[in-house]
Amino acid sequence: MADLKLSVAFGDYEITRALVDGRVKPEGIELVSDTRYGARDRHWAMAKENAYDICEFNAAAYLMARDRGFAWTALPVFCHRRFRHGFLFVNPASGIRTPRDLKGKRIGGTNFQPAGNVWIRGILEEDYGVRSTDVHWFTERGEDIDFEPMPGQIITRIRDDQNLDDMLRTGEIDARMEPEFPKPFLEGEAWCERLFEDHKAVEMEYYRRTSIFPIMHVTVIQQRIVDEHPWVVKSLFDAFMKAKTIAYRRCENPRVVPLAWWAAALEEQHKVLGRDPWQYGLTEQNRNNLETLVRLTHLQGLTSRRAPLEELFCQP
Numbered sequence: 298m299a300d301l302k303l304s305v306a307f308g309d310y311e312i313t314r315a316l317v318d319g320r321v322k323p324e325g326i327e328l329v330s331d332t333r334y335g336a337r338d339r340h341w342a343m344a345k346e347n348a349y350d351i352c353e354f355n356a357a358a359y360l361m362a363r364d365r366g367f368a369w370t371a372l373p374v375f376c377h378r379r380f381r382h383g384f385l386f387v388n389p390a391s392g393i394r395t396p397r398d399l400k401g402k403r404i405g406g407t408n409f410q411p412a413g414n415v416w417i418r419g420i421l422e423e424d425y426g427v428r429s430t431d432v433h434w435f436t437e438r439g440e441d442i443d444f445e446p447m448p449g450q451i452i453t454r455i456r457d458d459q460n461l462d463d464m465l466r467t468g469e470i471d472a473r474m475e476p477e478f479p480k481p482f483l484e485g486e487a488w489c490e491r492l493f494e495d496h497k498a499v500e501m502e503y504y505r506r507t508s509i510f511p512i513m514h515v516t517v518i519q520q521r522i523v524d525e526h527p528w529v530v531k532s533l534f535d536a537f538m539k540a541k542t543i544a545y546r547r548c549e550n551p552r553v554v555p556l557a558w559w560a561a562a563l564e565e566q567h568k569v570l571g572r573d574p575w576q577y578g579l580t581e582q583n584r585n586n587l588e589t590l591v592r593l594t595h596l597q598g599l600t601s602r603r604a605p606l607e608e609l610f611c612q613p
Contacts, residue, residue, distance in 0.1 A: 300327040301526060306339050307353035307516070310376055311548065312575055315540035323536035326529060336377075336476075336514075337407075343517065344441040351533070353377065354517040356587075357415040357594050361442040363609060364600040370523055370611045372530065373578045374516040374537045381417040381511055382503065383496030384475050388488045391471035396425035396492065402471040405435040405461040409452055410442065410599060412513045412590070413476040419593030420503070429597050435470055437461055447598025465489060476513075501569055509586050510574050515610075523611050534613035538577060545573075578613070579606055 305328045307313050315321040317330050331349065334342065340355050342348040344362065353376050362369060387393045393402065399421065406414055421427040430449035437455050446452050455464070462481050464470045466488050473479055473489070481489040493499045504510060516537070523530060547553055551560040566574065576583060587606055595603045 300325055301529065302327045302329060303350040303522065303529075304329045304331060304348075305351040306331040306334065306343070306349045307351075307376055308336060308339075308514075311544040312541045313376055313537070315543045316536060320543065321536050321539045323529075323532040326532055326536075340441050347519075350519050350522055352517045353514045355410070355412050355441060356512050356515045356590055357412040357599065358410055358441045359515050359517055360591060360594045360604070360609070361410065361444065361599050363604065364602070365442065368520045369517045370520050371609060372516040372518055372533055372537070373583065373610045373612070374534065375512045375514065375575065375577060375583070376516065376537075377514040378510050378512050378575065379413065380496075380500035380503070381413050381420065382493040382499045383491060384413060384478070385417055385472065385492045386465075386475065386479060386482055386489050387472040387492045388465050388468060388470075389490055390468060390488065393471060393492065396421055396427060399427050399472060399492075400431045403433045403435060403469070404472045404474050405437070405455070405464060405470040406474045407476065408436045408438050408440050409434060410440050410444070411476040412511075414474050415590065415593055415597060415599070416511045416513075417474055418597060419589075422596065423593075424503075435461070435464070444599055450598060504569065507585075507589075508582055509589060510570060512583070512586050512590060518611070530611045531613040534577065541575060541577070579610060 303326055309332065316328060317332065322328075336355075339352065340358065343352045343354055344358065359369070359371060391402065393399060418429050422429065430447070434450070434452045435455050436452060437460070455461070461470065461473060462479065465473055465481070466486070472492065479489060482491075518533075548563065556562070579587075584606060591603050591606075594600050
């Protein structure tokens with residue numbers, strides 16, 4: 298019998314590369330990979346066009362999609378995680394020195410619902426008392442999943458002739474909350490600085506306190522595929538696990554990555570985050586991580602309820 302052919306799209310990650318190049322093949326499945334897009338375009342294609350059978354997707358937007366009846370489920374495979382404290386940027390002229398100084402300020406970002414933004418807004422609210430309704434939000438593009446702001450939230454879409462770089466420089470906004478590094482920060486502009494200057498220490502303290510290495514993306518799969526071929530869940534999960542194992546082994550070789558202190562960085566990661574910080578499955582640690590994101594997404598008015606994980610993920 299011919300293998301089941303499934304289209305798939307996810308990022309160019311070491312932990313998934315063996316699936317893309319064919320070193321790992323899910324039993325009974327032929328994966329047809331689409332590597333054309335970065336995260337933004339991939340998420341948009343999945344949300345607006347239902348473009349793939351399997352897709353790495355914004356975790357917060359997935360919760361929103363399920364809340365709105367999208368016929369998707371998700372594998373407990375998390376290809377992208379990132380600590381978020383280091384992605385909050387301010388113009389020093391705004392007078393913002395601490396997270397609490399963000400109250401009443403104007404914060405710009407690509408859009409409202411990237412998982413990274415949901416995470417840092419939740420951290421600001423629960424750790425520093427800055428609620429999403431305490432800030433005037435400015436966004437530069439539309440949302441993957443349509444939503445209405447909750448009462449008290451002010452979200453303004455900037456004009457086509459505006460851009461967030463200029464707005465931060467001139468003081469039209471006071472800060473930026475981004476999934477990635479904004480261009481002026483990468484270019485060393487003095488008017489774009491991290492709010493958390495020693496972000497790594499803050500992030501490590503956050504992990505020690507919460508055991509959370511924030512999950513950014515989940516692996517979405519069309520519900521019809523799981524209904525028609527339930528065996529694909531275990532086949533895919535096992536393949537993702539094998540690909541990740543290959544990546545871990547490869548990264549143990551300090552010659553692979555062109556960084557002078559790579560081995561020391563890997564040793565530090567093992568010490569702080571353990572041997573498998575990109576763990577898959579609904580483990581105890583991942584449950585805590587995901588249930589926190591479910592809570593924060595609901596807290597920010599993006600979902601109507603806090604759905605249980607068993608409803609959101611298919612188990613291998």
